[in-house]
Amino acid sequence: xxxxxxxxxxxxxxxxxxxxxxxxxxxxxxxxxxxxxxxxxxxxxxxxxxxxxxxxxxxxxxxxxxxxxxxxxxxxxxxxxxxxxxxxxxxxxxxxxxxxxxxxxxxxxxxxxxxxxxxxxxxxxxxxxxxxxxxxxxxxxxxxxxxxxxxxxxxxxxxxxxxxxxxxxxxxxxxxxxxxxxxxxxxxxxxxxxxxxxxxxxxxxxxxxxxxxxxxxxxxxxxxxxxxxxxxxxxxxxxxxxxxxxxxxxxxxxxxxxxxxxxxxxxxxxxxxxxxxxxxxxxxxxxxxxxxxxxxxxxxxxxxxxxxxxxxxxxxxxxxxxxxxxxxxxxxx
Numbered sequence: 001x002x003x004x005x006x007x008x009x010x011x012x013x014x015x016x017x018x019x020x021x022x023x024x025x026x027x028x029x030x031x032x033x034x035x036x037x038x039x040x041x042x043x044x045x046x047x048x049x050x051x052x053x054x055x056x057x058x059x060x061x062x063x064x065x066x067x068x069x070x071x072x073x074x075x076x077x078x079x080x081x082x083x084x085x086x087x088x089x090x091x092x093x094x095x096x097x098x099x100x101x102x103x104x105x106x107x108x109x110x111x112x113x114x115x116x117x118x119x120x121x122x123x124x125x126x127x128x129x130x131x132x133x134x135x136x137x138x139x140x141x142x143x144x145x146x147x148x149x150x151x152x153x154x155x156x157x158x159x160x161x162x163x164x165x166x167x168x169x170x171x172x173x174x175x176x177x178x179x180x181x182x183x184x185x186x187x188x189x190x191x192x193x194x195x196x197x198x199x200x201x202x203x204x205x206x207x208x209x210x211x212x213x214x215x216x217x218x219x220x221x222x223x224x225x226x227x228x229x230x231x232x233x234x235x236x237x238x239x240x241x242x243x244x245x246x247x248x249x250x251x252x253x254x255x256x257x258x259x260x261x262x263x264x265x266x267x268x269x270x271x272x273x274x275x276x277x278x279x280x281x282x283x284x285x286x287x288x289x290x291x292x293x294x295x296x297x298x299x300x301x302x303x304x305x306x307x308x309x310x311x312x313x314x315x316x317x318x319x320x321x322x323x324x325x326x327x328x329x330x331x332x333x
Contacts, residue, residue: 057095062321070090084122092104100119101117103139107134112132113130147181168189182215189234210233235248238281239257240284241285246279246288252271269311270310275293275294278327280329287304291303297322302326
């Protein structure tokens with residue numbers, strides 16, 4: 001069993017084997033850039049209406065004036081525009097391969113949520129599933145399937161009671177072929193596909209604390225990837241080349257990156273006493289964007305950093321949504 005060294009002397013993590021109907025959306029609305037472009041994050045090509053895939057873009061969940069919507073922006077934080085406009089709660093966006101579509105979750109209340117897809121500009125929303133709790137949708141690398149999390153009530157053997165589990169499912173992008181992948185009485189969350197589409201990494205508390213696991217795309221051969229204990233590891237995300245996985249460490253308030261081959265773990269910026277979660281990789285795999293409330297306002301905003309650079313100044317803030325929030329980013333492919 002290998003014990004990796006962690007930056008900033010954080011505790012050692014035990015490593016194992018590898019292993020979301022809708023109202024019509026409004027057209028994109030340009031809003032002033034929340035911050036000026038800066039060094040360290042590549043500026044996307046200018047414009048808001050290029051062909052799908054021609055402009056590197058970040059989708060994210062934004063909250064302003066009490067409205068929860070899907071937004072898009074350039075990777076440097078400029079050219080922020082809203083893609084949804086309704087009274088529902090819209091969150092968890094993810095780009096399809098080629099960036100022609102995106103998927104997200106729309107919830108009207110705590111008892112009802114939908115998984116929807118739309119064109120890259122927010123037009124032609126299409127519902128795929130409905131349920132009580134849906135989250136964390138992620139397109140497969142070939143664009144044919146979507147993995148997501150749904151919560152259902154299940155009977156407890158030998159009793160008249162029920163347990164409410166969060167499990168991982170997959171569905172075809174046309175809404176057919178729904179299949180459940182996990183069956184444990186645990187919280188299985190945040191699925192992420194390996195770039196070759198063969199594996200899915202995810203977060204689970206099946207060993208008491210949130211740790212990271214892998215399984216085949218069909219839900220077989222579940223293995224512990226990182227047993228994090230009380231450090232609580234969350235929100236894994238494969239790098240574009242599949243050699244690394246970025247994830248959040250709750251007890252350290254930071255994003256870390258695991259090199260799958262060497263089992264070496266590096267940090268993205270310093271540890272904090274705040275929250276850092278839901279990383280997404282830039283297209284070239286050199287940087288990681290994520291949500292954090294480390295700013296002076298204490299609200300969730302988007303940040304970018306480089307794995308291995310641990311100084312505070314190496315993490316750059318991209319959004320200013322306070323007193324609202326910006327979180328759950330997804331970088332275009």
